[in-house]
Amino acid sequence: MSVLDDACGCTLLHEGGEARIYKFNSGGRSFVLKWYAEGVRIDSRSVEVLLRGRFPGAYRIFESGVRDGRAYLVYEFIEGAESDTVAPLPPAVALYSLRKVTRTLSDLARQGVHHGDLNPSNVIFGRDGEPVVIDCGIVGPGAPAFAAPERFQGKPATEKSDLYSLGMLLYCWLAGEPLLSAEKFDAYAAAANSADGLDPTTLLYAKGVGAETLARLEPLWKGLLRSSPEDRVEDFDELDELLEIAFDAECGGEVVWNSTRKAFLASVESKIGTNCCNRGETSDLPVAFAVTKRTGRRRVALLLAAIVLILSVMALFLLLLPAGNSVDETGKRMLEKSRALETEVPEAESPEPFEKMPEAVLESLPVPGTNDGEE
């Protein structure tokens, strides 16, 4: 049974070129329906893995398919705020969160799944402040400001390309804006190809990030923001180590960290629910997903109809079954017997050559069902 069957309280969250995103309730839980635009393809392997398994820090897909020639996904609704809405983040929070995301991506990578479209909109901070990665497996470069150079060349997502995107994501979280900004797709591609020349440290310094923090971040930029995949860190595990080192130095001890985190949670809390493009007004699911909702009254009507149907079938069975093979058959047999034509008529005892035929016409009638009609 599809969760869409009992969908109610639908809200349009987002409408863009890539997809329309709806939130709806079903069975007491909230879900997201992401209906991709025509031509947008999603990696079936990624969807399959996320349908089957549960990965901490990653969204859970409940249903996937195609409606009206367009792919769709149904996944759990993450109560929280898109990460770009709460940026800039305190460096310690950004490092902590990026480490969480890295671990999630590492788990997925072990299943052969690479995200391919890591950007601030695809990381949601929940009420507990933990990041949740959504929208895995898009086919295509993804958000241009965050896409690795090789992705612009049409290459599939890899661990290395995701590592580059993580670097871009970290910068965005710290700066509150993407590192790359361009008018056209080609310009983004060119900028990504020159990633080695980017200077996030200077830019962040201009935004007020402290020198010590910048120094702690430096190894990350060197290991992530590289145009050549070979120049990037080896894998997620290596990145995790770098992030651990940076975080430990940045968090400032348990008390400071708790205080920083508390302020961050308050910031997330204030942004929850701002991701609805029609301000929470109820919307209808697309026609392609419309289902007959079984309200209480309808359920009663359906139950009633089912009972009536069963009783009708029983009554028909009782009434019609014998009609075909009992009284009608008996009648048929009786009629056949009645109408049996005489094939042999006993000869009169003493025929007279020139006698007149009997006058009593009735006697000359064959009596149906007897052999003595002709006398």
Next chain:
Amino acid sequence: MTGRFLQLGRLIAVLAIAVCFCACVEDDVKRGNEALRIGDYDRAVLNFSKALDVQPADRDARYGLALAYYAIAEDKERLKGSTRDLWERAVKEFRILSNVDSSGRIDAAYSTGLFYLARATLAEDSRTNVLPLLDHSILLDTANYFSYNLKALILANQGRVEEAKKIYVYIVTKEPKFASAYLNLGNLYWEEHDVESAWDIWSMGHEALPKDAALARWTRVAEDSLKAMVQSGEL
């Protein structure tokens, strides 16, 4: 909500009772049919009537009752007693049944019942006009040649010989094994002293039904007559 469930409960109860009624009626019909099949016609009448007391429009019960009366009348027919009342009773049931069942499945039996009634009526009073009964019978079942045959006999008796002949010809064309039609048609020619035509018809019947003793006999009679006529120079 409670009220709705109460209504639902009532509806289900009504439907259940209706089904029970159907089942009871069905049992009576079943028993009636069993009785009918083994020749226990009085018991068949009893059971079918019981079913009709509960459900007067029950098609099977009504058909069963009509057939039971039909069987009783037909039984009496073989004893050569008066059967008019019995056939009237059977035909009445068929008439009621025709209001319940317009499928055409009962028409042949109803048609034969009307034929029997017409004949039983004539047996009691040969002046009674039974042609409407026979026409109704033929209308119900155009393959009921018994009704055609009786109609032709009545027409011939009324002096409408040519009409009668046409009917006989129709019968033997449609049903070449219907011996009475040959006999009666030959008889008409015989009475007109058209021995040759009479022989034609009877011999044709004899050919179609070589085991029919009456046809064999009257074919011989006509042959002998023709021979005698040749010998006497009449032919």
